[in-house]
Amino acid sequence: EPEVTQTPSHQVTQMGQEVILRCVPISNHLYFYWYRQILGQKVEFLVSFYNNEISEKSEIFDDQFSVERPDGSNFTLKIRSTKLEDSAMYFCASSSQKGRNQPQHFGDGTRLSIL
Amino acid sequence: GESVGLHLPTLSVQEGDNSIINCAYSNSASDYFIWYKQESGKGPQFIIDIRSNMDKRQGQRVTVLLNKTVKHLSLQIAATQPGDSAVYFCAETPPSNTGKLIFGQGTTLQVKP
Numbered sequence: 001e002p003e004v005t006q007t008p009s010h011q012v013t014q015m016g017q018e019v020i021l022r023c024v025p026i027s028n029h030l031y032f033y034w035y036r037q038i039l040g041q042k043v044e045f046l047v048s049f050y051n052n053e054i055s056e057k058s059e060i061f062d063d064q065f066s067v068e069r070p071d072g073s074n075f076t077l078k079i080r081s082t083k084l085e086d087s088a089m090y091f092c093a094s095s096s097q098k099g100r101n102q103p104q105h106f107g108d109g110t111r112l113s114i115l
Numbered sequence: 116g117e118s119v120g121l122h123l124p125t126l127s128v129q130e131g132d133n134s135i136i137n138c139a140y141s142n143s144a145s146d147y148f149i150w151y152k153q154e155s156g157k158g159p160q161f162i163i164d165i166r167s168n169m170d171k172r173q174g175q176r177v178t179v180l181l182n183k184t185v186k187h188l189s190l191q192i193a194a195t196q197p198g199d200s201a202v203y204f205c206a207e208t209p210p211s212n213t214g215k216l217i218f219g220q221g222t223t224l225q226v227k228p
Binding site: 041055091093095101103107 | 146149151156157158159161164204206208211213214215216217218219220221
């Protein structure tokens with residue numbers, strides 16, 4: 001069964017450094033998402049992406065965050081200057097080309113630890 | 116503001132019993148709902164979904180019920196097994212074109228052998 005894959009599984013970074021989290025969505029999907037989950041809390045929406053542009057972003061997704069689909073398979077989340085409070089699990093998700101009311105399929109996440 | 120909440124943080128059941136996990140959502144205009152299962156160290160795994168034009172949907176050993184009158188969603192798991200132990204999240208899609216999901220806090224299901 002096709003799945004969303006994320007790398008790395010764990011990223012440790014010094015505060016103030018840039019970090020790039022990588023995702024390979026399911027191959028025929030066209031809607032892409034990033035979510036984050038602080039330890040022990042609920043999953044929070046960050047950004048949705050379709051047709052090579054951001055379609056919606058949350059208050060969390062400030063100027064330090066950016067997303068990119070550099071080629072036909074990868075979808076990346078960049079945090080330009082990391083803060084301690086960016087420490088969380090980051091999940092990538094994708095859904096099919098049939099439209100928004102389709103289940104999003106999640107990867108197993110990248111644990112980001114900011115020191 | 117928008118929120119989706121779960122009534123109980125932890126549910127403990129005996130193996131073989133049926134489990135019912137509840138969820139309250141706040142946006143009456145939400146039209147699509149999903150239940151996810153999250154095991155330790157893993158991402159949310161899709162279980163079952165339901166659209167707002169339905170009030171019940173069944174899958175394999177799982178049933179989702181939607182009561183739009185009181186904005187309540189439930190997940191029923193039949194003959195609960197140890198492998199069902201996980202955190203369960205409900206999520207809603209408010210009306211927009213982006214498909215953004217709003218998750219609830221999660222209920223931990225513990226299955227006792």
